[in-house]
Amino acid sequence: MEPSPLGSVDKALLTLDALGRAGADGTSLAALSTEVGANKSTLHRTLAALRHRGYAEQSADGTYRLGPAVLGLASAFLAEENLPALLRPALDALSAEVDELVHLGVLAGQEVVYLEKVEPRRAVRVWSAVGRRRPAATTALGRALLAAGPLSAGPLSAGPDGGTPETEAALAAYTAPGTTTDRLRAAVDEARRTGVATETEENEPGIACAAVAVLRAGRPLAAVSITAPVERMTGPARDARISALRELLPTVLPAGLAVPPAP
Structure with a gap:
């Protein structure tokens, strides 16, 4: 790797990396000095500057850890308005692999908002925007x-009496015209079990979709779907598209993002 054009900045960035690896327990100045490759006096000044801006903090026992300002950077980078540009290369790669329409969406209350789409080379009989x-x-x-976020915890399957009040209330909060609580329960159960959510002709005749959540630190950030005519979402063709969501997409997502694990 070529040397950094500005060594002091490079040392500060290496220090942030080391603090990130140290986690919530933090690490000592001596350990940081060894890991970063800087003498203690220089590193102490670097840490003082990082503390001044909130990117590092020091515990009562003298150890250092990341500061809250780092969260602001992460939030800005992964903000909803940045996601289309951040994930566009992954969407392009997925669409090129399966030659189908690909969507990126986020949850907004009880609705999904479509943030980006990539059209395939061939014609698609579906309207989207x-x-x-x-x-x-x-x-x-x-x-x-929903399966990776608001409805990710607790049993959803209905018991002899129709499930717990908490389960029914959670499902009812998201049930919308065009589906039922039982249908939503089954769909979310499938997504939780397999990592892939599906929909067949529930929004448009002749059209089916499959989608996976995009996770950061185990929490859903967005979701990516493949939309195709029903005949290309059955049998081996469906398997190929599900495989692309499970296996190709994780390899082209930005670092730190993932999809739910396959069963």
Whole structure:
């Protein structure tokens, strides 16, 4: 690797990396000095500057850890308005692999908002538009996000008496016209079990979708879907598209992002 054009800045960035690896427990000045490759006096000044701006903090026992300002940078980088540009290369790669329409969406209350789309080379008999909103309960994108987020915890399967009041209330909060609580329960159960959410002709005749959540630190940030005519979402063709979501997409996502693990 070529040397940094500005050594002091490079040392500060290496220090942030080391603090990130140290985690919440932090690390000592001596350990940081060894890891970063800087003498203690120089590193102490670097840490003082990072503390001044909130990017590092020092505990009562003298150890150092990341400061809260780092969260602001991460939030800005992964903000909703940045996601289309950040994830566009991954969407392009997925669409090129399966030659189908690919969407990126986020959860906004009870709806999914479509942030980006990539058209395939061949014609697709489906209308879509960036900025469109649809009920999360009836879309593969929404079901993937619900399964990884608001409906990720606790049993959803209905018991002899129809499930617990908490379960029913959680499902009812997202149930929308065009589906039922039982259908949403089954769809979310499938997504939680397989990591992939699906929808077949529930929004448009002849069209089916499959989607996965995009996770950061185990929490859903967005979802990516493949939309295709039903005949290309059955049998081996469906398997190929599911495989692309599970296996190709994780390899082209930005560092730190992932999809739910396959069963």
